[in-house]
Amino acid sequence: MSETKDLLITNVRPVDEQRDGSETVAIRIRNGIISDIIQDGPGPGVSGTVSSESGEDVPVFDARGAYVSPGWMDMHVHLREPGYEHKETIRTGCDAAANGGFTAVACMPNTNPPIHTRDVVSYVLRQAQGLAVDIYPIGTVSKDRAGKSISEMADMKEGGAVAFSDDGDPVQDSRLMRTALEYAAMLDVPVINHEEDLPLSRPGHMHEGRVSTRLGPAGTPSIAEEVMIARDILLSELTGGHVHVAHISTRKGVDLVREAKRRGLKVTTEVCPHHFDLTDEEIERHQFHTNWKMHPPLRTADDVEAMIEGLQDGTIDAICTDHAPHSVDEKDVEFIYAPNGIIGLETAWSIICKQLIMDGKLTLQDAVRKLAVHPRTILRIPVPKLAAGEPANLTLFDTETEWVCTPDSIRSRSVNTPWLNEKLKGRAVAIYNNNQFVKTGTPR
Numbered sequence: 001m002s003e004t005k006d007l008l009i010t011n012v013r014p015v016d017e018q019r020d021g022s023e024t025v026a027i028r029i030r031n032g033i034i035s036d037i038i039q040d041g042p043g044p045g046v047s048g049t050v051s052s053e054s055g056e057d058v059p060v061f062d063a064r065g066a067y068v069s070p071g072w073m074d075m076h077v078h079l080r081e082p083g084y085e086h087k088e089t090i091r092t093g094c095d096a097a098a099n100g101g102f103t104a105v106a107c108m109p110n111t112n113p114p115i116h117t118r119d120v121v122s123y124v125l126r127q128a129q130g131l132a133v134d135i136y137p138i139g140t141v142s143k144d145r146a147g148k149s150i151s152e153m154a155d156m157k158e159g160g161a162v163a164f165s166d167d168g169d170p171v172q173d174s175r176l177m178r179t180a181l182e183y184a185a186m187l188d189v190p191v192i193n194h195e196e197d198l199p200l201s202r203p204g205h206m207h208e209g210r211v212s213t214r215l216g217p218a219g220t221p222s223i224a225e226e227v228m229i230a231r232d233i234l235l236s237e238l239t240g241g242h243v244h245v246a247h248i249s250t251r252k253g254v255d256l257v258r259e260a261k262r263r264g265l266k267v268t269t270e271v272c273p274h275h276f277d278l279t280d281e282e283i284e285r286h287q288f289h290t291n292w293k294m295h296p297p298l299r300t301a302d303d304v305e306a307m308i309e310g311l312q313d314g315t316i317d318a319i320c321t322d323h324a325p326h327s328v329d330e331k332d333v334e335f336i337y338a339p340n341g342i343i344g345l346e347t348a349w350s351i352i353c354k355q356l357i358m359d360g361k362l363t364l365q366d367a368v369r370k371l372a373v374h375p376r377t378i379l380r381i382p383v384p385k386l387a388a389g390e391p392a393n394l395t396l397f398d399t400e401t402e403w404v405c406t407p408d409s410i411r412s413r414s415v416n417t418p419w420l421n422e423k424l425k426g427r428a429v430a431i432y433n434n435n436q437f438v439k440t441g442t443p444r
Contacts, residue, residue, distance in 0.1 A: 002436070003435045003436060004059060004432075004435065004436060004437040005029075005030070005031045005032050005435045006029060006030050006031065006058045006059070007028075007029040007058065007059055007060075007061065007392075007432065007437055008026060008027070008028050008029070008058055008059070008060045008061070009026065009027040009028075009029070009060075009061050009063055009068065009394075009396070009432075010026045010040055010060060010061070010062050010063065011024060011026070011040060011062050011063050011064055011065055012024065012025060012026070012027060012040075012063035012065075012066055012067070012068045012396065013025070013065065013066070013067045013068065014027075014037070014067070014068050014069070014386050015067050015068070015069045015364045015365060015368050016069055016070055016365075016368060016385070016386045017365070017369075017373070019386070020363070020364065020365055021067050021364050021365075023039070024039075024040050024065070025037050025038060025039055025040050026038045026040040027068065027386075027392075027394075029392045029432065031435075032391060032392055032434075032435040033389065033390070033391055033392060034386070034387065034388055034389065034390050034391075034392050035388060035389075036388055037386065037387070037388060059437075061430065061437070061439075063396055063429065063430075065398075066396050066397060066398045066429045067364060067396070067397055067398065067399075068386070068394050068395070068396050068397075069364075069368040069371075069372055069386070069394070069395050069397070070368070070372040070373070070383060070384040070385060070386060070393060070394070070395070071102070071103025071104060071372060071384050071393040071394055071395050071431060071432075071433055072101050072102045072103060072104075072368075072371040072372050072395045073102060073103070073104040073105065073106070073371070073372060073375040073376055073381075074097065074100075074102050074104075074105045074106070074320050074321050074323065074345060074348070074375070075105075075106045075270065075318055075320050075375035075378065075379060076106065076108065076167075076192075076246060076247065076270060076272075076320035076321065076322050076323075077093065077097070077105045077106065077107055077108065077320075077321060077322070077323040077345065078107065078108050078110065078168075078322070078323060078324045078325065078341070079093040079094075079105070079107040079111075079124075079135075080093070080111060080325060081093075081111065081124075081127065082111050082112060082113065082120070082123065082124075083111045083112025083113065084111065084112060086327050086413075087325040087326055087327055087330075087413060087414055088325040088412060088413045088414060089127075089413065090107075090124065090127040090128055090131075090135065091127070091131065092411065092412060092413040093105070093107075093323070093325075093345075093412065093413075094128070094131045094132070094133035094135070095411040095412075096323070096343070096345040096346055096410070096411045096412035097133045097345050098132050098133050098411075098431050098438045098440065099345070099346050099410075099411040099428070099440045099441070100321075100345040100346040100347070100348055100349060100428055100440070101348075101349055101395045101396075101397055101428025101429075101431060101440065102133060102345060102395070102431070103132070103133055103134060103384075103393050103394070103395060103431050103432075103433040104133060104134040104135075104136065104376070104381075104433075105133060105134075105135060105136070105323075105345075106135075106136040106137070106138050106162060106163065106375075106379060107124065107135060107136070107137055107138060108138055108165060108167045108168065109137070109138055109139055109140045109145065109165065109166070109167070110145060110166075110167060110168035110169075113144075114140050114144060114145045115137050115138065115139050115140060115156075115161070116139065116140040116142075116143055116144060116145065116151045116152075116156075117151075117152060117155070117156065118152065118155045118156050118158070118159035120137075121137045121139060121156050121159040121160050121161050122159055122160070124137045125137065125160050130434075131434070132431060132433050132434055132436040132438050133431075133433065134433065134434070136160075136162045136379065136381065137156075137160060137161050137162070138161060138162065138163045138164065138165050138167075138192065139151060139153065139156035139157075139161035139163075139164050139165075140164065140165070140166055141153075141164045141165060141166045141171050141176070141177075141180045141191060142166055142171065142176060145166045145168070145169060147166065147169065147171060147172055147173055147176065148173075148176075149176075150176065150179050150180060150183065151164070153180070153183045153184070153187060153189075154183070154187060157187050157189060161189075162189065162379045162380065162381065163189050163190045163191070163192050163244070163379055164180060164184065164189065164190075164191050164192070165191065165192035165193065165194070165246070166193075166194065167192060167193075167194045167246055168194065169194060169196075169198075170193055170194045170195060170196045170197070170198065170228055171191075171193055172197075172198055174231060174235070177191070177193070177231075177232065177235055178235050178238065178239060180241070181235055181236060181238075181239040181240075181241025181242075181243065182239045182241060183241075184239075184241040184242060185239055185240045185241040185242070188380065189242070189379075189380065190242040190243070190244040190268070190378060190379065191241060191242065191243055191244065192244040192246050193228070193232055193243065193244070193245065193246060194246050194247075195225045195226075195228040195229045195232065195245055195246065195248070195253070196220075196224055196225060196228055196295075196296070197223075197224045197225075197227045197228045198224075200221060200223060200224035200227065201220045201221070201224035201225075202220075203218050204217075204218050204219050204220025204221075204224075204297070205217040205218055205219070205220075205293065205297075205335060205336050206219055206220070206280055206283055206293070206297045206298070207219055207220060207221075207222070207280040207297040207298060207299045207300065208220055208221040208222075209280060209299075209300060211280045211281055211283065211284055212280070214284070215283070215284055215288075217335065217336060219297075220295070220296070220297055222249075222250040222251075222252060222253070222299065222303070223252075225248075225249060225250050225253050225296055226250055226252045226253050226256060229245055229248075229253050229256050229257065230256055232245070232267075233256060233257075233260045233265060233267055236260070236265050236266055236267055237260075237263075237265050240266065241266065242266040242267075242268070243266065243267050243268075244267075244268045244269065244270070244378060245257055245267065245268070245269035245270070246269075246270065246322075247270060247271065247272050247275065247296055247320070247322050248269045248270065248271050248275070248296075248307070248310070248316065249271075249275045249296035249297075249299050249303060249307070250296075250299060250303050250306070251302055251303050251305075251306035254269075254306045254307065254309070254310040254315055254316065255306075257269045257310075257315055257316075258310070258313070258315040261314075261315060268317045268318070268374075268378050269310075269315070269316050269317060269318075270316065270317065270318040270319065270320045270375075271307050271310065271311065271316045271318075271319060271320070272319070272320060272321055272322045272344065273319065273321065273344060273347070273348050273351035273352060273355070274294065274298065274342065274344065274351075274418065275296070275298070275299070275303070275304070275307050276304055276307040276308050276311070276351075276355055276356070277304070277351050277354065277355050278292070278298050278304075278418060279298055279299065279300055279301050279303075279304055280297065280298045280299060280300060281301075282298060282418065283298065283335075286418075288334075288335040289335075289418075290331045290332070290333070290335055290338035290416075291331065291342060291416050291417060291418045291420065292418050293335060293338050293339075293340055293341075294322075294324070294340050294341055294342055295340035295341070308355065308356065308361055311356065311361070311362060311366075311370065312361060312362065312366075316370075317370065317374045317378060318370050318371075318374045318375045318378065319348070319352065319367075319370045319371055320375070321343075321344030321345050321348050322341070322342075322344060323343050323344045323345045323412075324340070324341025324342060324343065324344075324416075325341075325343050325412055325413060325414030325416065326338075326339050326341060326414055326416050327414060328414075328415070328416075331416050341416070342416050342417050342418060343410070343412050343414055343415070343416055343417050344417070345412065346405070346409075346410055346411065346412065346417075347405055347417060347419045347424065349397060349426055349427065349428055350403075350405075350419075350424035350425060350426045350427060351419075351424075352367055352371075352426070353399050353425060353426030354424070354425065354426070357399055357426070358399070358425075364399075372384070372395070392432050392433070393432070393433045394431065394432040394433070395428060395430075395431050396428070396429040396430040396431070396432075397426070397427065397428045397429055398426060398427060398429060399425070399426045400425065400426065401425070401426065401427040401429075402423060402424070402425050403423070403424055403425075403427055403441065404421065404422070404423050404424070405417065405419045405420055405421065405422055405424055406420070406421060407420070409441070427440065427441065428440045429441075
């Protein structure tokens, strides 16, 4: 990426904690810092370049009435590097993130080797140097992600890890989870758990319910998620540690988190777009296509409604993607043999528009809180601000652009998405971060 230290963005509508997108401004960036936010009438903006006070040409981007917010963060992605670079690399994952409007991602540790020691944390951070998207490594709870003994959490935090998780697998051992939360309380970091009671859930391939009974594959019941959420809430209460419930997917799970919040416990949660858009009926409708196989699995329409209710009332703090790339040959197998997971960085905003914004279930300000503010707050990362004197960390987006999600439009190394070749509406327009301006929607 080439540097764009100076930039003038015209005809753009800010959305943040104070502004709702109703005013139009121009934003001047000098040396990567927001120098001015100027009232700007709506309509055709200037394009090309303008002269700075020093006489140098400054590029101008006419946002054509798009919105701008603090840069979005996805706090739950799988970048696969090191070890699985055929699925994704840190660079291609960051390209996908930028194309989806994200200026920061937190990467899960189920790599090879896992992010279980400080040197692997350092490797990830070195690979991310110079990119437009900030990378925040999440270290493992257990050594080798084996679930047996605690990892070197303090050392990894000192090296740059922002949270701890064995994601891809749960922390099944309750004593180990208690120890992790005790350390986490001392370190002031969250433990992010993949909430799944393995003896209850395996070998499930989809949600256990009417559809799985009719179709035949072994199902994963909702109770497998809910039992583990309940355990972790109790352990949070005991230890004072911060539990973050990963990719929540069931109504009772949301109810459990809602009650924990009511009691003032350190419990937060996130939800993925596929869990507030798709149901298990899609598996039958699409004849067991493996792009609809994920974990937690797609659940019922009632669960989808519960996810939306949880977003509306604040029970669900953040929207993430659980971006999980897999190569074509890994996914192009029988349903029961396919790995779980889909990519999501580049389609997330379109699904948010479809399910939440267009029907007025969330305001733009609500969405920005769940995409930009709360993920960083949960991970104790400074939240970017739309204000003069602040580093420019911006996402430009609209709610109207129609586009088709084709393999050529995807910047990820993998294309395993249920929205492949679907017409979507609403798109990120560009990001600015780390002195780099990246326009989205460019062909692969």
